[in-house]
Amino acid sequence: xxxxxxxxxxxxxxxxxxxGAWTGTRMSRAADDGMEAARERVRKRFLPNVPxxxxxxxxxxxxxxxVKDKIVIINFTYTRCEGVCPGITSxxxxxxxxxxxxxxxxIFMYSITLKPEExxxxxxxxxxxxxxxRPGWTFLTGNSDDIELLRRKLGFTNPNPELDKDKSxxxxxxRYGNEPLCLWAACPGLAHPEWIAESVSWVDRSRVKKN
Amino acid sequence: MYFNxxxxxxxxxxxxEMAAAAKNRRELIAAQLSRRDLVKMGLLTGTGYLVSKGxxxxxxxxxxxxxxxxxxxxxxxxEPLHIIPVKEPVQVLQPAPSVAPxxxxxxxxxxxxxxxxxxxxxxxxxxxxTPSRVHPExxxxxxxxxxxxxxxxxxxxxxxxxxxxxxxxxxxxDNGGFGLNSVTTHLHNGHTPSESDGxxxxxxxxxxxxxxxxxxxxxxxxxxxxxxxxxxxxLSTLWYHDHRVxxxxxxxxxxxxxxxxxxxxxxxxNETTGFHLPSFPEFDxxxxxxxxxxxxxxxxxxxxxxxxxxxxxxFMVNGKIQPFFQVHPRRYRFRWLNVGPxxxxxxxxxxxxxxSAHNLYWQIANDGNLLPKPVQVxxxxxxxxxxxxxxxxxxxxxGKSIYLENRLKxxxxxxxxxxxxxxxxxxxxxxxxxxxxxxxxVQDQSDDPAxxxxxxxxxxxxVEPAVVRTFxxxxxxxxxxxxxxxxxxxxxxxxxxQNTAEHWVLGNFSGDWQHPIHIHLEEHQILTRxxxxxxxxxxxxxxxxxxxxxxxxxxxxxxRDFTGRYPLHCHNMIHEDHAMMLRWDIEPDGDTNISP
Numbered sequence: 160x161x162x163x164x165x166x167x168x169x170x171x172x173x174x175x176x177x178x179g180a181w182t183g184t185r186m187s188r189a190a191d192d193g194m195e196a197a198r199e200r201v202r203k204r205f206l207p208n209v210p211x212x213x214x215x216x217x218x219x220x221x222x223x224x225x226v227k228d229k230i231v232i233i234n235f236t237y238t239r240c241e242g243v244c245p246g247i248t249s250x251x252x253x254x255x256x257x258x259x260x261x262x263x264x265x266i267f268m269y270s271i272t273l274k275p276e277e278x279x280x281x282x283x284x285x286x287x288x289x290x291x292x293r294p295g296w297t298f299l300t301g302n303s304d305d306i307e308l309l310r311r312k313l314g315f316t317n318p319n320p321e322l323d324k325d326k327s328x329x330x331x332x333x334r335y336g337n338e339p340l341c342l343w344a345a346c347p348g349l350a351h352p353e354w355i356a357e358s359v360s361w362v363d364r365s366r367v368k369k370n
Numbered sequence: 371m372y373f374n375x376x377x378x379x380x381x382x383x384x385x386x387e388m389a390a391a392a393k394n395r396r397e398l399i400a401a402q403l404s405r406r407d408l409v410k411m412g413l414l415t416g417t418g419y420l421v422s423k424g425x426x427x428x429x430x431x432x433x434x435x436x437x438x439x440x441x442x443x444x445x446x447x448x449e450p451l452h453i454i455p456v457k458e459p460v461q462v463l464q465p466a467p468s469v470a471p472x473x474x475x476x477x478x479x480x481x482x483x484x485x486x487x488x489x490x491x492x493x494x495x496x497x498x499x500t501p502s503r504v505h506p507e508x509x510x511x512x513x514x515x516x517x518x519x520x521x522x523x524x525x526x527x528x529x530x531x532x533x534x535x536x537x538x539x540x541x542x543x544d545n546g547g548f549g550l551n552s553v554t555t556h557l558h559n560g561h562t563p564s565e566s567d568g569x570x571x572x573x574x575x576x577x578x579x580x581x582x583x584x585x586x587x588x589x590x591x592x593x594x595x596x597x598x599x600x601x602x603x604x605l606s607t608l609w610y611h612d613h614r615v616x617x618x619x620x621x622x623x624x625x626x627x628x629x630x631x632x633x634x635x636x637x638x639x640n641e642t643t644g645f646h647l648p649s650f651p652e653f654d655x656x657x658x659x660x661x662x663x664x665x666x667x668x669x670x671x672x673x674x675x676x677x678x679x680x681x682x683x684x685f686m687v688n689g690k691i692q693p694f695f696q697v698h699p700r701r702y703r704f705r706w707l708n709v710g711p712x713x714x715x716x717x718x719x720x721x722x723x724x725x726s727a728h729n730l731y732w733q734i735a736n737d738g739n740l741l742p743k744p745v746q747v748x749x750x751x752x753x754x755x756x757x758x759x760x761x762x763x764x765x766x767x768x769g770k771s772i773y774l775e776n777r778l779k780x781x782x783x784x785x786x787x788x789x790x791x792x793x794x795x796x797x798x799x800x801x802x803x804x805x806x807x808x809x810x811x812v813q814d815q816s817d818d819p820a821x822x823x824x825x826x827x828x829x830x831x832x833v834e835p836a837v838v839r840t841f842x843x844x845x846x847x848x849x850x851x852x853x854x855x856x857x858x859x860x861x862x863x864x865x866x867x868q869n870t871a872e873h874w875v876l877g878n879f880s881g882d883w884q885h886p887i888h889i890h891l892e893e894h895q896i897l898t899r900x901x902x903x904x905x906x907x908x909x910x911x912x913x914x915x916x917x918x919x920x921x922x923x924x925x926x927x928x929x930r931d932f933t934g935r936y937p938l939h940c941h942n943m944i945h946e947d948h949a950m951m952l953r954w955d956i957e958p959d960g961d962t963n964i965s966p
Binding site for chain 2: 193194197198200201205242243312313314315317318319328329330331332334340341342343344345346347348349350351353354357358361362364367
């Protein structure tokens with residue numbers, strides 16, 4: 160089972176000799192309180208535990224159930240989007256294939272609807288089926304206010320308020336991250352799927368080459 | 371004069387903070403958020419205090435202008451400017467550098483010119499956790515630096531003296547909230563073989579090192595000007611910083627940056643010789659500017675979920691917030707570097723006792739390239755990654771204090787507000803540092819820039835280009851694209867034929883955004899901005915060209931001497947990471963793809 164804490168400890172013990180010179184000089188009032196505190200700060204600022212509903216009608220908390228302890232790929236979409244979404248969705252289908260068995264085990268994909276009033280769990284279920292989405296990639300809906308809060312916190316916004324209101328102009332980036340290690344980045348949803356898969360692998364530190 | 375609600379006098383800074391906080395509260399009330407909402411959104415702490423909303427989650431309710439950032443207030447001008455020390459070479463590297471990558475080395479490609487330009491000096495540099503004090507009123511920060519410093523120690527190099535730097539990654543997986551301990555270091559903008567250039571995907575990991583070969587040669591040395599290189603291609607002020615794909619902004623913000631200075635027989639570091647520029651290091655001072663945010667605990671904060679551009683509200687010089695610098699009443703050369711991560715700045719000299727004065731100084735270099743001759747200016751605009759060398763004669767301010775003020779108005783990551791509202795009045799901008807002209811008079815043997823008639827000629831641009839390529843920069847649903855295509859390290863968008871000239875037309879179709887566009891390996895010249903000649907200070911060689919809204923610029927390049935992969939990218943580091951970039955290669959045979 161995926162246990163990032165153990166991996167993180169392993170990584171820390173590997174570097175302990177290298178950090179020797181630094182850890183020797185303990186800083187008073189240092190703004191350093193360890194990885195758990197850093198994680199908590201990121202959680203509080205950016206990852207609210209809003210309630211969402213999956214395409215299988217399951218109630219989940221965004222942080223507790225979807226993001227905590229996981230490597231994730233998050234995007235915002237809606238089933239009737241005709242602009243960038245078809246391209247992004249088809250890319251993500253290929254990304255899921257490329258990442259193979261890791262999706263649903265170490266890496267979790269989430270597509271959150273921008274039109275919760277239209278996209279019921281059933282609508283999302285049908286959409287996922289039509290696109291051959293496999294387990295490990297979850298479509299999510301919920302209460303409008305909760306989704307809007309999430310959208311803003313995760314930075315899927317446009318600084319121009321008029322464009323921000325226009326859902327056809329919605330942000331097509333993919334946010335990917337490793338929650339326990341506070342590694343967060345983003346890439347265009349329309350980038351090549353091989354590139355997207357490679358990018359996501361960068362935050363899976365168990366896969367990092369060492370020699 | 372400003373007063374609080376109790377009728378007590380408060381400073382202007384405090385008043386502005388209070389006004390911002392009051393505005394925040396009004397907006398929250400208007401948003402009709404319940405107390406539960408506020409706690410859920412992280413805006414109310416357990417004890418009920420409203421935390422500053424704007425800077426730490428600017429997107430909490432509405433797309434707010436980022437000028438509501440609210441780092442804890444600190445007293446300005448109480449710390450002296452940090453003078454960055456010079457890096458010392460080592461006698462020898464063990465194991466000896468080799469053309470092929472060594473065991474534990476992250477490099478994957480051979481050194482193409484190691485035996486052509488054999489290193490005469492060797493350096494070891496270590497990237498690791500760096501405790502750092504940015505201000506006495508803030509706690510010590512846990513940053514990342516080179517050799518235990520941020521900015522790291524400055525490389526002082528000479529043309530004709532190749533060097534090799536062995537670069538060790540000792541950064542931890544514990545990142546304190548942002549940053550990735552996987553790095554690739556770029557010498558901006560060295561004429562450097564590709565495998566040593568810090569290409570974004572040439573990253574290496576903890577426990578590895580990477581040998582970087584810097585020939586310190588003039589462009590043309592293996593082509594147009596064999597044996598010597600073209601003296602008109604001299605660079606003086608470069609910088610060396612992390613360039614890791616998708617994590618450049620985080621790693622550089624966390625401290626991974628260094629100056630790299632190049633001297634030659636004209637720019638000599640000795641004001642009694644060559645161009646008689648103020649002597650290094652006493653009167654030639656590199657200064658790196660950054661604007662950052664600190665959280666309510668005084669800890670350096672990076673907005674991980676911002677894709678537009680991050681603006682800081684604490685202005686730093688050489689790693690310290692708003693320092694003062696005591697100077698002699700004579701000429702100084704300053705090498706200014708703006709590392710943002712996103713903000714454009716425009717520096718004026720402000721005398722708060724005489725704010726209507728127009729205090730002039732001299733710009734002598736653009737992006738590290740000495741201009742054809744010095745240009746007298748009232749201000750210098752500088753985008754992210756640009757360098758501007760200036761000479762300020764402090765004798766006119768003897769006995770006084772004079773401020774370096776950024777008067778460029780910018781409200782969010784898109785860029786400065788459009789002219790003519792972009793320049794604030796004196797004193798209304800950001801007082802970034804204070805010069806105290808209090809030291810005794812000393813001899814000044816540097817030349818008065820008013821009497822310098824020439825540095826170097828510009829290389830001629832009248833040749834017929836092998837190809838004219840066009841690059842449309844666009845933002846499609848928040849995704850940065852170039853010619854409708856997206857970044858991919860594994861795909862070469864076009865191939866330049868080695869030792870030829872090209873024109874590149876850059877067009878900004880992204881709407882509201884301004885972009886400082888950077889191309890590696892060679893300096894370019896701006897032929898036209900919107901089909902007009904560029905302004906005087908841009909009649910120069912450059913490597914970062916600002917693209918304003920709807921602007922079209924045409925650039926001239928020669929591509930010489932080395933082969934391999936290099937990037938073109940926006941240097942607003944947030945755009946760079948999301949990923950406004952492409953890969954191009956130089957090869958013996960190129961292509962003529964006009965819209966790659």
